[in-house]
Amino acid sequence: MKNDQNEKYPIVEMIGITKQFPGVLANDTVDLELFSGEVLALLGENGAGKSTLMNILAGLYRADKGKILIKGEEAEINSPKDAMKYGIGMVHQNFKLVPTMSVAENVVLGLDSENFVLDLQKVSSRIKEISNHYNLKVDPGSIIWQMSVGEQQRVEILKLIYRGAEVLILDEPTAVLTPQESGELNRIVKQMTGEGKSAIFITHKMDEVMEFSDWVRVLQKGKLVSVVRTQDTSPKELSRMMVGRDVLFRVEKKKAxxxxxxxxxxxxxxxxxxxxxxxxxxxxxxxxxxxxxxxxxxxxxxxxxxxxxxxxxxxxxxxxxxxxxxxxxxxxxxxxxxxVSHIPSDRVAMGIVGDMSVANNLAMKEYRKAPLTQHGILNPGRILEMAKKMISSFMISTPAPYTSVKFLSGGNIQKTILAREIGACSTxxxxxxxxxxxxxxxTESVRKEMIAERDGxxxxxxxxxxxxxxxxxxxxxxxxxxxxxxxxxxxxxxxxxxxxxxxxxxxxxxxx
Amino acid sequence: MRLVFEKRNSVSKKAIVLVPVVSFLVSLILTGILLIIFKTNPFITYSSMFVGAFGSWINFTETLVKAIPLMLTGIGVGLAFRLRFWNIGAEGQLVFGGVAATWVALFWSNFLPPFLVLPTAILMGIIAGALWAGIPAFLKVYLKVDETLVSLMLNYVAILTAQGLYYGAWIDPKGMGFPGTKLFPKSAWLPRFSGRAHVGLFIAILLGLVMWVVLNRTKWGFEVKMSGHNPRAARVMGVDIGKTIITAILVSGAFSGMAGAFEVTAISHRLQQGLAIGYGYTAIIVAWMAQLNPIASLFVAVLMAGLLVGGDQVQMMMGLPAAMGIVLQGMILFPMLAGSLFTDYRLKIITKSTKEEAA
Known part of the structure; x- marks a missing residue:
């Protein structure tokens, strides 16, 4: 790590960024500075506004207030294309690749600079060049769906380098990787920053922050709460900044x-x-x-x-x-x-019916049986009564039991599923x-519920x-x-x- | 300044009511422009349409005559749409229901006691409509065949089958070659209460209410809702999606089949040309405009029937094509579909000044 402050200049500055979503102030006058050749970790709980902030920088959202400076000059970023013009590219959590197309085709997809008649040969040789340079081990002819998740992520990164990205935004990049693959990603990012590129990555894993980054910015409920140099902090301190209290990493539990x-x-x-x-x-x-x-x-x-x-x-x-x-x-x-109860992996797609009320969603296991149903006729009063009990005992935060469940936050949706499934579980x-x-x-309350079920x-x-x-x-x-x-x-x-x-x-x- | 759509915090109850009403008004304006192009005064046209449809009791009974099949098919189609099953075959299901009722009326009345002829005819109509709708439902559930195309194509099969019958095998031998079966025996006539308006009206209203209760207060209705809004989640929760789709579509077809049986037993008293006049397609507009609510479908059906009758009226009085009523119907659908955006979203205006405050 170079410590020479003179060599470094802020490549990206975000000043007073505010973004309002219905009912949620996702970003509240947030500032951000990214220096060339450095890695910035954006840390925060779910719903802290990390992804919103990065989506604004990448041109997917527009800030209600605030401005963005790129290399000291004010930039108007209205689309991912604009962002790319300023050298900013983002690797999303769900990769934006066409599964049935080859690496080379995916890389040039949507590029204006290519001729109408594609010269895939030329593209492929450039891809090979980049791949060899960073040791990405990507073959331009491979078809995306045949590649592992780790490989696909490297294609995403390659795509951005091909387009001349100077700033890489990585949204929870290691969530889908093995520890070994994470190490490999770390190496690639280090090589890029060594060449003067820089990266921002969104995470809530402490050990990665410590390992990957030079600076950490911690967001809490849409606000920037602290800015620290990674070398001057510890995971414990970071987690305290994140939630405003000490967190138990080990869950208390009795012997099985x-x-x-x-x-x-x-x-x-x-x-x-x-x-x-x-x-x-x-x-x-x-x-x-x-x-x-x-x-x-x-x-x-x-x-x-x-x-x-x-x-x-x-x-x-x-x-x-x-x-x-x-x-x-x-x-x-x-x-x-x-x-048997089931908390499915994709909670929104498989765990709830978004257009139905919280109360109805809570009843989706028990509705078949008395007292909620008698002779095939539902009893809405009893459903509401049961829902109210579940809402208070699982502390589901919802405006009302009859609010559509899709308007709830991810955590409260999961609590709704948990309440329903645990209520119906017997084996x-x-x-x-x-x-x-x-x-x-x-997370803590979900884990405690798991253990309570075990102890039950x-x-x-x-x-x-x-x-x-x-x-x-x-x-x-x-x-x-x-x-x-x-x-x-x-x-x-x-x-x-x-x-x-x-x-x-x-x-x-x-x-x- | 910029306009953006912002997702609402909750579904707007106001918009659910307002959107159909405003859509109707917008369609009046759009059609008005068309009328001006036809060099006709839209205000006079609309008022004579209104008078033609609702101006007198006699006129109103004619509106009711057309409203009955629209109520039934509208409720049936609406049920299918709740499951995202695009049943656009109500027309064919109606015709097939009419054919089955005719079969009973013509050929069973000699064997059945007279009081059973009419109920049997209607029941067979219901069953035929249900089975006709069942074809795309089974194909969809077991072979993943697209229901839109199948249900649409089956309309033509049903319509041509009916034609084949009243031009051929079932033609009235004493009809002097006029296409149509012979008149049904009186025992197969559905009673009328005023003009041509028949008791099918009360059955349709009753079924609209029953359907609402079934959808909102029964286990099956709950499963229809779950399967319609999120079939994957419904499956995880143990709902048998295939069974739900098939039962619901059979019921959907049954409604249209009943409408067809009513048409032949109450209005024409024979199977002839004029059974397939587009009720099954107008039902799609009825269902959407009623936001798939069976009770709302009853009222919307009366409105749509009014447009049909009023359209006939302006043809006679003002020399305009009767299709004007149908044009108006079609015109409603566009603002309706565009307007449904507002139940989930609201418009927000972003001005330069709100941005500069921050800077």
């Missing part, structure tokens, strides 16, 4: 007291939606009063695993036994009736990424990509890679290094 087996998988195989084998013979068992964590990089069969258990996905071979009964390929309704809780994208406060004698299957979370919440951890379980370890004995190796596909015997 496992009972009878509640879920058993015997050599389960299943195809994914593309017709490729997604589960290649999964076997494990889970007892009442136990939390089994499923670790792995997203897309290694976790979704199919949760869905074969909940009846949403067909099993091609093997058996799923829930509470002693064979539930292989039974309908979702039959699985629900056996007392097994399947939770997929229950704390993903939630702020520290909400239910089996909990917790799928997560957050190793920290798995190690503190679950009792055992199974690691998945490409549809197989690489090993199951006691979470007390687990360490990030060996879990990371298993996530990368090294079976436990070799990993140990």
């Amino acid at each position: 007291n496992p009972g009878e087996v509640v879920l058993e998988l015997e050599n389960v195989k299943a195809m994914n939606d593309k017709g490729l084998e997604a589960l290649k013979g999964i076997s494990f068992s889970l007892r009442r009063g136990e939390i089994l964590g499923i670790a792995g990089v997203a897309g290694n069969g976790q979704r199919e695993l949760t869905e074969v258990i909940t009846g949403l996905h067909k099993v091609t071979e093997g058996r799923v036994i829930i509470g002693g009964k064979d539930m292989t390929n039974k309908s979702p309704l039959e699985v629900i009736k056996s007392g 097994l809780l399947v939770a997929a990424y229950p704390a993903r994208g939630l702020d520290v406060g909400a 004698g239910k089996g909990v299957l917790l799928v997560s990509e957050d190793l920290e979370e798995l190690m503190s919440v679950s009792d055992r951890i199974a690691v998945m890679n490409e549809g197989r379980i690489m090993g199951i370890v006691d979470s007390a004995e687990a360490d990030i290094e060996s879990l990371g190796l298993m996530m990368a596909g090294v079976p436990m015997e070799k990993g140990k």
Whole structure:
């Protein structure tokens, strides 16, 4: 790291940025400074306004107030194209790539500078040049959907370099990567900053802030609360700045007291939606009063695993036994009736009906039964009564029980799902990424609920990509890679290094 | 200065009511411009349309005659649309219902006790409409075939089948070659209460109310809502989407089939030309304008029927094409679709000054 302050100049300055969304002041007079050749970490809880601020810089939103200076001159950024003109490019959490097209085609897509008749040969050789220079290992001819998530991310970065980006904005770039891939990303970013480019990255993972960045800016509820040099701070201090209080990283929990087996998988195989084998013979068992964590990089069969258990996905071979009964390929309704609850991975798409009220969403498991329904007739009074109870006991913040659930924040949507699913759960809780994208406060309460369910004698299957979370919440951890379980370890004995190796596909015997 | 659409905090109740009303007014203005191009005074045209449709009891009964099939098909189509199932085959379902009712009226009246002829005819109409709608529903659920195209194409099959029958096999031998079946026996006539207005009106109103209760107060209605708004989530919650779609579309077709049965048993008393005159398509406008609400559909159906009757009136009185009423109907749909934006969004004006305050 160069310490010569004279060499560095602010390449991006954002002054007094304010952005109002209905009911939410997403950014409240936020200032930001980014120096060339440096990495700035933007830290904050969910809904703190990090993504909004970066979307303004990248031209996706417009600020209501405030101005942006690029290299000291005021810039008018109205679109991502404008942003690119100033050398600013963003890698979004959900990649903006066309899956059926090649790397080269994706790179030139939407570029004005290319001729009408594309010279893909020329594009490809330039891509190879960039790829070799940064050691990105990207082949311009590869088709996007065949690439791993890590590779796709490198394509996104390459796309921005190709377009002459000087400032890279990365929105939670490591959320989908293995620890090893994260290390690789770190190396690429360091090389770029070494050449005078700079980067901003949005995150709420402390260890990455410490490892990646030169400066940290902490946002809290839309306001900038502190600016520190990374070398002068600690994760503990940062998390305090983020939430305004000390956070428990380890969740308090008693020793597990496992009972009878509640879920058993015997050599389960299943195809994914593309017709490729997604589960290649999964076997494990889970007892009442136990939390089994499923670790792995997203897309290694976790979704199919949760869905074969909940009846949403067909099993091609093997058996799923829930509470002693064979539930292989039974309908979702039959699985629900056996007392299984499910917190789906995509909470908005699969967990709620956005256009229906909070009260109705809370009733979506119990509506079939008395007292909510009698002889097929719903009792709206009883639904409302039950909803009010759930809203207060789970502290769901909603203007009214009859507000459409889509108007709630992500954390409150998750609380709504949690309240409903825990209320209906009697044997097994399947939770997929229950704390993903939630702020520290909400994460803590979600984790506590998981443990409370365990202590209440239910089996909990917790799928997560957050190793920290798995190690503190679950009792055992199974690691998945490409549809197989690489090993199951006691979470007390687990360490990030060996879990990371298993996530990368090294079976436990070799990993140990 | 800039105009931006801003998402509302909650669905605007005011907009839900205001949008159809304002859309109607906008369509009056747009059609008015068209009328001026035709060198006709729009005010006189509209007032004579209004008089033609609602000006006297006799005229109003004619409006009701056209409102009954629009109520029934509108409610049926609205139910399908709630599930995002684009049933645009109400026309064919209506015709097929009429054909089935005719079959009973013509060929079963000798075997059935007289008091059973009419109920059986209507019941067969309902079943035929339901089955006709069931074809695209089954194809969609089990083979993922697009329902829009299938339901549309089946309209032509139904209409041509009916034609084939009243031009051919079922033609009245004493009709001197005039296309149409022979008159139904009296036992198959649905009673009228005034002019041509028949008791189907009360059945339609009752069913509108029942449908509202079913949608809002039953388990099945709850599942229809879930499946319509978010089928993936509904499936996760244990709802059998395929079953919900099929049952709902059978009911949707049943409404149109009943409308067809009413048309032949109450109005024409035979199967002939003039059964397929576009009720099933106007039903789409009725359903949207009523925001898929079955009770609102009843009122909108009367309004749309008024446009049809009033359109006939201006043809006779002012020498304008009767299609003017239909033009007006079509004109309503555009502002309606554009206006539905305002239930979820509001306009916000951003001026330079609000930006400069910050600087």
